[in-house]
Amino acid sequence: MCGIAGIINHQASEEKSLLIKMSEFLRHRGPDASGTYAQGPASLAHTRLSIIDLNSGDQPIHNENKTIWIVFNGEIFNYPELKNQLLAKGHKFYTKTDTEVIIHLYEEFGTQLFDHLNGQFAFAIWDQNTEELLLGRDRMGIRPLFYCHNHHRLVFASEIKAIFADNTIPRQIDPANLSDIFTCWATLGDQTCFKNIFQIPPGHYARFSKKGLKIKQYWQLPFGKKIYQERSVEDWREELNQLLLDATRIRLRADVPVGAYLSGGIDSTYTSALVKNNFNNKLCTFSVGFSDKQFDESYFQKKAVDYLGTDHKTISCSYNDIGKIFPKV
Template sequence: MCGIAGFVPRNFVSNPERTLNAMLTRIQHRGPDECGTYLSDRLCMGNVRLSIVDLASGQQPLSTQDGRYWIAYNGEVFNYLELKRDLEIKGHTFKTNCDTEIVVHMYQEYGSECLQHLNGQFAFSIWDEVKDELFLARDRMGIRPLFYSYQKENFVFGSEIKSIFEFPEINRALNHRGLQQVFTFWTTLTPQTIFEDVYELPPGHYAIFNRDKSLTIHRYWDLKYEKNNSLTIETAKNQFQSLFEDSIKLRMRADVPVAAYLSGGLDSTSTTAFIKKMFPEALNTFSIGFEEQDFDETIFQKEVADHLDTRHHSVIFKNDDVIDLFYDVIWHTEIPVLRSAPFPMYKLSKLVRDNDIKVVITGEGADEMLGGYNVFKEAIIRHFWSKYPDSKIRPMLLKKLYPYLPQLQGAGNSMLKLFFGYKLLETDSPIYSHLLRWNNTSRIANHFSEDLRKTLNGKDIVRKYEESVIEKIKNYSPLSKAQYIESTVFMSGYLLSSQGDRMAMGNSVEGRYPFLDHRIIEFCASLPDDFKLNGLNEKYLLKEVVKNVIPQSVLKRPKQAYRAPIAQALLNNKNGFVDDTLASSAIKSFGVFNEKSIAGLITKMRKTPNISEIDNMALMGILSTQILYKQYIEEFRYLKDEEIRKGVVRN
């Protein structure tokens, strides 16, 4: 895994080599092993490399033999060996054994159509010397990030926004519309980011920047739910298992050891079990436990590690770690977060790296593809309840979904109606499954400052999102609608970014996701709904596939949401972190929030024994926004020459 950065200068840049090296230094954590640059008066482009495949000769940027196409590449194309054989038949020759060279030759052969052939997770740039044209592309689900900015006729791009901010005269300001999106959807909606004039290339898209024709963006892949109702469960099991085994086999390709995350849940246990079945040699597994017992799954992690005979490593996440890691985590997310879940993932990836492991396989994607989340079950129960809205029994089903929310366990019918009854009867809405979640989250915006509220002008961003997807998903089943939204908004915008790529790459670790092989995604999208969510039994097909290969205790245990402490960790800490960060002077200075509203929130939370999820998310979102503003707006400074000299590892 790597990081890329570059720019097409249309206005004068005083020292382009220094600027590019500064951009690469900012993201050296993505590639601490090597650095390479391509410099001309028409393009400056570079790469920092985390060496995983072809350690000896995979340096970047590299070109085709004729020197026409140059590539800087972040990611892995797992089927590169198969693609290489096809290219050799067509007459291509190669000077390395790395997948990077395969990608640039695929572009040489097929142009933008090459993306249809790539099985992987990637973001890359290819420069065409003849056309004076830059090609940028991102993988189907957005596993790897890619950002750009087009200001004062200079086009600048990079794997992370902090890299773009090293380019002279790039504007640094919070995007208020993006901030409103975060405090509704948990993430910005591509191409928006949290910063003004900085954009994200959407997943499944490519962009072309031509010095004469400017920037055009094109979709090459989209998630589609087209049911194959002729499938039997036995046929589906066999097809899924075959795809899953091949996905794992491809993702085990590396010239360095590959490990696995092991949470003790169904997804990571299934992945680890199949790795051990196919590659019975020693396997390193990694897990994180919690000092706070409500979040801890250590007993299940140890049981699975013993059952599968892995070389297991674990670390405990302490409540104080939230504050200790706050600045590092937000520096890497580059976006406010409403949950503390990224913090343990950051600590876990550090444990991986401390054990000299660069690559780890994880179970992300199974919940989205196979109907594992409570938001899917919640929508089904609300549909069921809506048919008899005065029922006193039907809403009680919702209590079973959230045993970890103490305020719900003693709730009666009226309380449940208040909590879950938002737009209960609007079942025809294409975004029905997420209306409740987004309404609850958007309440955090009540803490915005008066000036910010005026700027936002009361625009209904949920309605705007609904309008953008209604034609695409209106004929989907309720489950497919919910899956589409969860996969294209939450998973790509938050799970694979703030909780995934950013936390792993912050410690120079590459995550790989067998459930997110595009063949598995497309297969799962074709499944009948009851193969995924069978009644309220989530991930039914996966359970059928693994029922004889994983411990029964894992197979039958209720799904436990991945959570981490917030209020307990922040408000009980005695070092003044919350009070200092949310001091009235700081709130006023940044201008995002209302200082009186924030003070009232903190007072209420310190007096309330059972703190609501909304208040927990509000606290985390407000703190992370204040710290993000401080890091990227108020205190951000360009790197000094000495820092650049020390930071960049040259070929």
């Protein structure tokens, strides 16, 4: 994961020291590198965990004439195919990253770029030409993206703590939304457990300009569509297997080693088996065991590791471990 943050202020320039402070609150998300962009109304920051293009992929990243800038957290799994299409259209690239692909997609398709992305992402694109910010979040909301909006000014970040680096933003718990977290494990819609701090909902994007903030949904699960066909269970099984195989394959695109979390459950065991049997015979896996037997799945993890023969690492977590780390979290 990486960390992104920024401030758009259409009435005054922001102090760069605040941008740096926001970035420092996200250092744990991106320990490998950091970068900032500040010009006119826009200030952007990025902390990087390097996965693709280790040498020239530091952010923010820009287009050919440096009028459009992006900070990005996530991975675009189909970026090689997209890059080839964009090269054919005349776009020029100065990095090998998936990040730069997004900025050229924006030049080519505007907000329709989301139709082309296969990935998990949260990003901010600043367009100097229109003085407009585009915030986007992936279809299922895998990558986080929070913001605080006050008329002419918008502050955003991967984590709320970075937004609270700005001491002018009030900190006030919202009891109803906090209750949702304890009940549903998450707040609903665009809400957070803090008043006046919101999140871009999954499958949505936001545009912020001098005219204000507009949020639009670009995708939703196709509930209600009649897609059932008279096919055998064997046919459905084969199609599902091929889809999972392709999804696993494109997630292995990286310039660093890729490992797999093995919980001991069906999902992680199956995806680990797909990698081990089809792509990577030296797969590294890792898991967490718990001292509380009510939550511990070490028995099933060991069965999976013994069967798959992966290079496995495990850690054990106790209530004392949770208590020690809780204040930092």
